[in-house]
Amino acid sequence: MELAEVASALAVVEGAAAVFKTSRETIRAFIGRLDRDTQRKIEASIDEMTDNLRATKDAIAALADRCRELEKERSRLIDFKLEAKDYELRAIGPNSFAYAHKSAAAHAQENPSPYLCANCFDRAEKSVLQLAEQGPAHDTLKCARCKAEVLIPGSRKAASASIAPVKRSRRFEGDW
Structure with a gap:
């Protein structure tokens, strides 16, 4: 699903929510003419539909966020594939x-x-x-x-130690 499709779906849900709000106000205007039990049933249905619309809107917003994340990952992978060559x-x-x-x-x-x-x-x-x-x-x-x-x-040759004889001067023989 493309990001544009998700945005379009979100716009449809927002439009449906606006129509629903208008319908809800109209229904509530007529509720005063109905008996108490029927009023409660209608209000419960309205509340349930409102909750469902909010949940749908939240789900679509989460899908839009996930779609953006996937687009970023796809772009990163395409860049990596080009560089990997x-x-x-x-x-x-x-x-x-x-x-x-x-x-x-x-x-x-x-x-x-x-x-x-x-x-x-x-x-x-x-x-x-x-x-x-x-x-x-x-x-x-x-x-x-x-x-x-x-x-x-190894980047260097192994160090080898060797002992070389040292010649000393005979001038200071008495010091030893």
Whole structure:
């Protein structure tokens, strides 16, 4: 159902409510001529119809709100779908996958682009993987949204320590 259809339905209900109010006033003018029991029945029917019209108007207003929300979501998904064409799924480490911008392949070493979480991307959400831990062999990237972790090769070489002999000067031998 389109938003215009919901708005049209709301206008029809509002028009019916206006006609009903006019009819109610006319009926109440004639009620004085009826017996007390018939008057109560007519007034109860009028009150019930008034409540039903209000409930219908509220329901249509809620549908209009929901329709607006769905239109926004539809627009967001269309925008995401257009943007998603610029990304591709890449293997970035052992059994680790993430989405990266297609143009980033040419400049990967000079200017690496951020990786997007594959789980979130598949749900039409963009979430950049953040560095969570650095290790000698691999780094861990983590998604802030879904908490997924991805391993990538370490960005630096493992530090190795070696002990080199130090030559000391013989001038200060007495101090030792």
